[in-house]
Amino acid sequence: MFKGHPKGLYVAFFANMGERFGYYTMLSIFTLYLQAKFGWTAKEAGQVYGGFLFGIYFLPLLGGLIADNWWGYGKTIVIGTIIMFSGYAMLAIPGQSKYFIFGALAIISLGTGFFKGNLQALVGNMYDDPKYDKVRDSAFNIFYMGINIGAFFAPSAATGISNLILKKQGLIYSSEAIDLANKFKAGIITAAEQLRLDQIGHQQLGSAFQSISAFAQKYIEGLSASYNAGFAIASLSMIISLLIFIGFRKHYIQADVTHKQQKKAHAENLVVLSREETKQRLIALGLVFLVVMFFWMAFHQNGFTLTIFAKNYTVSAVNRSTAVFFNLQTLFPLLIAIVGFIMMFGKETRLRARIIWFFITAGGVLLTYLISRSYTPDGNPISPQIFQQFNPLFIVFLTPVIIGYFGWLQKRGKEPSSPRKIGIGMILAAVGFFIMVMASRGLQSPSALQGGVSPVLRSPYWLISTYFTLTIAELFLSPIGISFVSKVAPPQFKGLMQGGWFAATAIGTLLAGLIGAFWDKWELWQFFLLLVVLCLLSAIFIFTIIKKLERIVKSK
Known part of the structure; x- marks a missing residue:
């Protein structure tokens, strides 16, 4: 999997992993920060969140344009990382106004725009060398895995530092406490709610409790400061990413x-395309971007309607064996055991290494078992947002499998082209949402529940199965799509076209919110069936133009 690649790939891998770790650390607590500090509703915080995401994915167009025409890829990436550090550092400063926060978000978006697409263009350049071209797709799979390693650990890092800061102030996180504290501050708290806030204050501070007013202020400031510390972690990760990228420049300078x-x-070795060739390549990329929009429209339901399904239609407590997958304390050693087991039976693993991997596997299994014994047989709580960890987890573990599968096909001359992989990815996405169609049978519509919890709840394995299938779809489409852009983009527009990929993602994100309007109007199964149909139509579309796309790839 890792053989036969230029060393520059691994510089990009770790630089990207550091940047993504910081980004997802910030993102995992950002809306909570807005609600805690300003007392905003989910809708108000969501509007800021949505605007920020659009900027993150759309501004790579600007970054690509600047790199292609003036600064070059490396310089633009370095400047972007420094800008991102500045934005995250601004968020880490306690006690700032909302306009200061908006400024920080704009700076982060601009820095990300300079960083993301151009790093991918740089990786693509490494594989323009004929001796590396055959492993271009697998290279972007590896590169993509780095993103998700960072994404997997980020929420735990943010939660850990937040809890640590709260603990030093004698506080414990409570969504109820921050809601009541902001209501008290706004003067809209009821007598019953005020009594409840008084109880929470005494429970958390004990003899140090002075008054409801003092506790409300302390809690708002303390929780906000704990999130500021999370943003500081994000800014530090930018420094690490920058040091990696600059320190190992010799590996990608060519x-x-x-x-x-x-x-x-x-x-x-300058490649010069005719005007007609350039036009045909841009048209091909535009058609792929169109398909990609619909994929991300469907995929980004994971943070929207699928999370609502987890909250209102999925059990909120699980048995001991299932709880293992929802707690990092047991999940992490279990993952180590799985890796050890795989490595133990590797073809090139020597006897001494097999023995070492055996003990690592056994240790991981034993540690998982011992920790899981502290869980109750039933009734272990799970939160809706915890389902978000499964996508990056599956990415990390399925990437070697997918690369191995494509390699096996390649040796037999049967590996599908990049456009065909994208089409297969859309079909797999349709399968993922069909699982949700089946899970939705017999459940009340969201409008009937009026925001409440369904009297009939589904097993978490329905959602896990959906995330598993969507992850395979993502691996067929996203890293392969990025690889396709690097192959087909006219040389003078490499950075700009990588920016175009992210712009398509930005539009897909907006469409995800627009299509979500049907959530409150339709039956559950109808909503998910719509996603199935849209994914299948996109797959049919790309297979109707597959010959054109493959012809352009071969002419590269």
Whole structure:
């Protein structure tokens, strides 16, 4: 899996992992921070969140344009990382106004725009060398895995630092406490709610409790400061990412060249396309971007309607064996055991290494078992947002499987082209949402529940199965799509076209919110069936133009 790649790939892998760790650390607590500090409703915080995400995914167009024409990829990436650090550092400063926060978000979005697409363009340049071109798709799978390793650990890091800061102030996180504290501050608290806030204050502070007013203020400030500490972690990760990228520059410096720079230097390997060839490639990329929009529209239901399904239609407490998958204390050693088991039976693993991996596997299993004994046989609580961990987890563990599968097909001359992989990914996405169609049978509609919890609840394994299938779809489509862009993009537009990929993602994110309007109007199964149909139509579309896309790839 990791053999036969230039060392520059691993520099990009770790630089990207550091940046994504910081981003997802910030993102996992951002809406909670807005609600805690300003007392905003979910809708108000969601509007800011949505605008920020759009900027994150749309501004790579600007970053690509600047890199292609003026700064080059490496310089733009470095400047972007410094800008991101500044934005996260601003968020880490306690006691700032909402306008200061908006400014920080704009700075982070701009820095990300300079960073994301251009790092991918840089990776693509490494594989323009004919000796690496055959492993281009697997390279982007590896690169993509780095994103999700960072994403997997980020929520736990944010939660850990937040709880640590709260603990030092004698406080414990409570969604009820922050809601009541903000109501008290706004003067809209009822007598019963005020009594409840008084009880929470005494429970948390004990003899140190002075008054409801003092506790409400302390809790708002304390929780907000704990989130500021999470943002500080994000800013530190930018420094690590920058040091990796600059410190190991020698491994990618040959790929850090734009078409304009090659042309100016009269490079021998300069690729010049005719106007018609350029036009055909841009049309092909535009068609792929159109399909990608619909994929992300469907996929980003994971943070929207699928999370609501987890909250209102899925059991909130599970038995001991299922709880293992929802707690990092047991999940992490279990994952180590799985890795150890796989490595133990590797073809190239020597006897001494097999023995070591055996003990690692046994230790992971034993630790998982011992920790799980502290769980109750039944009634272990799970939160709706915890389902978000399964996608990056599956990405990390399924990437080697997918790469191995494609490699096995390649040796037999049967590996599908990049456009076909994208089409297969859309079909798999349809399968994922069909699982939700089946899970929704017999359940009341959201409008009938009026925001309440369904009297009939589903097993969490319905959602886990959906996330598993959608992850496979993502691995067929997203890293392969990025690889396709790096292959097909006209040399003078490499950075811009990687930005176009993210712009398509931004539009898909907006469409995810728009289509979500049907959630409150339709039956559950009808809503998920709509997603199935849209994914299948997108798959049919790309297979109708597959010959055109494959012809352009072969002419590369």
